[in-house]
Amino acid sequence: MGASDVSTARPLGVGLLGLGVVGSAVAAGLMAGRGELAGEGARPLVLRKALVRDLRRKRTVDLDPGVLTTDPAAVLDDPSVDVVVEVMGGEQPAFDYISRAIRGGKHVVTANKEVLCKRGDELFTLAAEHGVRLLHEASVGGGIPIVGPLSSDLLANRIESIRAIINGTTNYILTKMAAQGAGFDQVLEEAKKLGYAEADPTSDVDGWDAAYKIAVLARVAFGVSVPLDAVHREGIRGLEAQEFRYAATLGYTIKLLAVARREQGGLLVRVHPALIPSSVPMAKVDGVLNVVEVEGDLVGPLWLQGRGAGPDATASAVLGDLLRIARGAEIRKNVAAARSADRLKLVSIDDHECKYYFRLVCKDRPGVLAQIAGILGKLQISIASVIQMDANAERGEADLVIMTHPSLERNVQKAVREIAALQVVARVASVLRVEAY
Amino acid sequence: MGASDVSTARPLGVGLLGLGVVGSAVAAGLMAGRGELAGEGARPLVLRKALVRDLRRKRTVDLDPGVLTTDPAAVLDDPSVDVVVEVMGGEQPAFDYISRAIRGGKHVVTANKEVLCKRGDELFTLAAEHGVRLLHEASVGGGIPIVGPLSSDLLANRIESIRAIINGTTNYILTKMAAQGAGFDQVLEEAKKLGYAEADPTSDVDGWDAAYKIAVLARVAFGVSVPLDAVHREGIRGLEAQEFRYAATLGYTIKLLAVARREQGGLLVRVHPALIPSSVPMAKVDGVLNVVEVEGDLVGPLWLQGRGAGPDATASAVLGDLLRIARGAEIRKNVAAARSADRLKLVSIDDHECKYYFRLVCKDRPGVLAQIAGILGKLQISIASVIQMDANAERGEADLVIMTHPSLERNVQKAVREIAALQVVARVASVLRVEAY
Numbered sequence: 070m071g072a073s074d075v076s077t078a079r080p081l082g083v084g085l086l087g088l089g090v091v092g093s094a095v096a097a098g099l100m101a102g103r104g105e106l107a108g109e110g111a112r113p114l115v116l117r118k119a120l121v122r123d124l125r126r127k128r129t130v131d132l133d134p135g136v137l138t139t140d141p142a143a144v145l146d147d148p149s150v151d152v153v154v155e156v157m158g159g160e161q162p163a164f165d166y167i168s169r170a171i172r173g174g175k176h177v178v179t180a181n182k183e184v185l186c187k188r189g190d191e192l193f194t195l196a197a198e199h200g201v202r203l204l205h206e207a208s209v210g211g212g213i214p215i216v217g218p219l220s221s222d223l224l225a226n227r228i229e230s231i232r233a234i235i236n237g238t239t240n241y242i243l244t245k246m247a248a249q250g251a252g253f254d255q256v257l258e259e260a261k262k263l264g265y266a267e268a269d270p271t272s273d274v275d276g277w278d279a280a281y282k283i284a285v286l287a288r289v290a291f292g293v294s295v296p297l298d299a300v301h302r303e304g305i306r307g308l309e310a311q312e313f314r315y316a317a318t319l320g321y322t323i324k325l326l327a328v329a330r331r332e333q334g335g336l337l338v339r340v341h342p343a344l345i346p347s348s349v350p351m352a353k354v355d356g357v358l359n360v361v362e363v364e365g366d367l368v369g370p371l372w373l374q375g376r377g378a379g380p381d382a383t384a385s386a387v388l389g390d391l392l393r394i395a396r397g398a399e400i401r402k403n404v405a406a407a408r409s410a411d412r413l414k415l416v417s418i419d420d421h422e423c424k425y426y427f428r429l430v431c432k433d434r435p436g437v438l439a440q441i442a443g444i445l446g447k448l449q450i451s452i453a454s455v456i457q458m459d460a461n462a463e464r465g466e467a468d469l470v471i472m473t474h475p476s477l478e479r480n481v482q483k484a485v486r487e488i489a490a491l492q493v494v495a496r497v498a499s500v501l502r503v504e505a506y
Numbered sequence: 507m508g509a510s511d512v513s514t515a516r517p518l519g520v521g522l523l524g525l526g527v528v529g530s531a532v533a534a535g536l537m538a539g540r541g542e543l544a545g546e547g548a549r550p551l552v553l554r555k556a557l558v559r560d561l562r563r564k565r566t567v568d569l570d571p572g573v574l575t576t577d578p579a580a581v582l583d584d585p586s587v588d589v590v591v592e593v594m595g596g597e598q599p600a601f602d603y604i605s606r607a608i609r610g611g612k613h614v615v616t617a618n619k620e621v622l623c624k625r626g627d628e629l630f631t632l633a634a635e636h637g638v639r640l641l642h643e644a645s646v647g648g649g650i651p652i653v654g655p656l657s658s659d660l661l662a663n664r665i666e667s668i669r670a671i672i673n674g675t676t677n678y679i680l681t682k683m684a685a686q687g688a689g690f691d692q693v694l695e696e697a698k699k700l701g702y703a704e705a706d707p708t709s710d711v712d713g714w715d716a717a718y719k720i721a722v723l724a725r726v727a728f729g730v731s732v733p734l735d736a737v738h739r740e741g742i743r744g745l746e747a748q749e750f751r752y753a754a755t756l757g758y759t760i761k762l763l764a765v766a767r768r769e770q771g772g773l774l775v776r777v778h779p780a781l782i783p784s785s786v787p788m789a790k791v792d793g794v795l796n797v798v799e800v801e802g803d804l805v806g807p808l809w810l811q812g813r814g815a816g817p818d819a820t821a822s823a824v825l826g827d828l829l830r831i832a833r834g835a836e837i838r839k840n841v842a843a844a845r846s847a848d849r850l851k852l853v854s855i856d857d858h859e860c861k862y863y864f865r866l867v868c869k870d871r872p873g874v875l876a877q878i879a880g881i882l883g884k885l886q887i888s889i890a891s892v893i894q895m896d897a898n899a900e901r902g903e904a905d906l907v908i909m910t911h912p913s914l915e916r917n918v919q920k921a922v923r924e925i926a927a928l929q930v931v932a933r934v935a936s937v938l939r940v941e942a943y
């Protein structure tokens with residue numbers, strides 16, 4: 070169903086792909102009449118079909134048995150379904166289902182950052198060709214309004230940067246590591262038990278989820294397509310308990326940041342753990358909270374914070390998108406097209422400049438610092454402070470924590486390789502960027 | 507120009523009412539091509555007319571002399587003007603101009619909280635009758651996206667409460683009073699010199715501006731019309747330097763809050779200085795920053811923070827609304843209509859319950875506390891703590907600071923009258939609500 074008929078009052082049929090916790094919350098919202106909140110003149114939303122794996126599974130939401138189906142075609146090819154809501158996640162079969170829905174003239178609402186990151190170019194082009202909407206507020210930041218504001222309220226701005234904590238699992242783990250002085254593995258196990266981390270935590274702890282999300286936001290904010298391999302991505306798996314203690318001593322907190330910022334005449338998109346000053350508000354965004362900091366040239370700095378996950382928060386965003394369609398909101402253009410006028414190039418982190426934190430486990434003997442300082446100096450990396458901490462006398466080792474002045478990433482990487490090769494250095498335990506505030 | 511023609515590609519003519527700092531920033535944005543950001547297929551925005559007081563005044567933005575006019579009719583009756591932007595402020599003549607524009611089939615974008623608070627019912631009804639949009643993102647919180655998210659992204663939520671710091675002038679003054687231990691009059695003079703307070707600061711310091719804004723937000727969030735006299739309003743003029751010191755000692759910060767919250771089976775809308783725990787994030791929103799905290803039943807707590815004023819931030823919101831219209835966004839219904847289904851009643855603060863902070867200047871003699879405690883006890887006001895501070899030995903007076911357990915407003919007001927009449931009480935220096943977090 071295209072744009073032309075959204076003004077009539079007949080119901081807008083919804084087909085759900087996925088009836089897990091998020092899908093059930095969306096269905097519950099529709100059953101509770103939230104689909105009529107678009108008001109008089111808008112099309113009321115009616116749930117027509119829901120794709121499930123097992124028809125007999127006990128569900129939290131009470132649906133007419135005729136609604137449930139195990140056959141994707143029963144959702145995707147049903148002419149009474151005007152909008153398909155995809156809350157299955159993953160690239161496939163989500164991509165196939167979404168494209169088939171679009172080809173069938175159906176609008177799509179999705180919470181799936183992975184498919185949007187990996188196949189967004191194809192999907193948005195397809196949606197434009199077929200004159201349907203592809204909405205995805207739920208794909209980033211749970212219920213925090215961010216895709217909507219970037220697409221609409223803030224559209225007059227040239228966006229300078231987006232800096233966010235957008236993965237609740239890693240933020241929970243980092244918060245606990247900092248508070249308890251505990252190691253990564255221990256906190257991860259706790260997080261799994263509490264349901265804050267999945268059995269296979271790779272997508273979260275290795276930064277994939279945050280990378281998908283910042284790529285999705287960059288498309289909306291900067292009108293640029295960001296392939297996954299153009300996102301500089303580091304996870305939190307390698308962080309050791311000492312880092313949190315040393316960082317705190319130096320006045321910093323460690324967070325997994327997702328950043329898309331104009332620099333070097335282009336756009337740098339990066340996900341990595343970073344030291345941020347403990348005094349700035351972002352240092353206090355703890356646990357599973359998400360925050361997105363947007364800097365626009367007119368609006369200045371904006372701060373949008375809330376629950377980044379959870380069935381109800383995600384359903385809030387999905388239902389908001391459905392109501393947008395029910396009200397016949399504009400379908401002509403994806404905002405990315407409007408933003409793309411300045412044709413931003415994606416740039417590499419190699420030319421990024423920031424302060425760095427190194428922790429080197431060194432042999433506790435004279436002359437160590439001279440050798441390290443020699444390498445740094447040669448590569449134009451200027452030392453701001455050096456602290457020797459926690460000497461492990463038994464092994465004859467000491468932790469050397471070095472903070473640098475702003476330095477060039479490519480030089481830092483080179484320095485790290487040279488330092489690691491020094492005989493007096495047992496290992497380079499940690500190299501972390503210090504985020505500028 | 508009604509809804510039917512927004513899909514054509516001919517320009518959308520903009521008429522500006524007011525070319526002060528905000529109007530000039532909007533004009534500059536249009537001249538710089540920001541009106542084309544809605545993208546392909548949308549109507550480019552073109553500035554046609556701007557109403558000014560003085561044609562010869564030197565301006566920061568370079569406009570064709572044919573654009574400027576001192577005649578309102580040249581804007582309001584120009585058939586090439588499709589959207590009127592009203593950035594004059596005040597109830598009149600803004601109300602007359604806006605209604606005339608709407609009657610002429612023009613969309614309206616306004617930053618004017620006063621006219622929306624006082625005459626919103628008439629204006630929104632008129633806009634619905636004429637099939638045009640009346641958009642007002644800029645009326646609250648500068649460039650912070652809040653009207654848009656409440657109208658659209660968060661529409662599926664039942665909003666439970668909105669709690670905000672939405673007046674930069676008072677927040678600046680309170681921040682300075684707390685930091686410097688300075689008195690109100692002194693800080694107000696400083697704020698005037700720095701341009702943070704107007705020559706006549708009444709609208710800000712007496713809470714009118716915040717009252718207009720929370721009434722405007724309540725309409726969007728709860729679908730309820732809030733007459734100005736239904737807003738419980740207290741300003742900050744009466745606050746003395748001691749309060750900040752005592753509040754800090756007790757672990758609190760004083761902020762001017764604007765709150766609309768469901769309680770007593772209805773909606774209570776209130777603006778008043780309040781003690782808030784120094785540990786909560788809102789206590790740290792300092793200076794001219796604004797924050798709006800929204801609690802939705804699905805999304806949970808949301809936090810939206812940014813610059814609440816300034817020409818560019820306000821222009822960001824005005825231009826965002828213009829681009830919405832340029833893209834042909836839905837014009838059928840005002841969201842308030844959709845929200846109004848639960849027909850919330852406005853309730854009085856008399857039945858509000860919270861903790862209270864009293865400062866009583868008492869005669870320093872035995873039996874004082876017994877008399878005060880007697881009155882409080884009789885009125886079911888339970889004392890949480892009593893501290894005698896800063897005795898003024900010369901006058902034989904002492905400051906008695908009493909914190910209560912949650913108590914009923916009507917009882918507190920009665921108690922205050924009885925306490926003030928006591929011979930042993932020189933004066934009731936302060937009665938402040940403690941906001942629950």
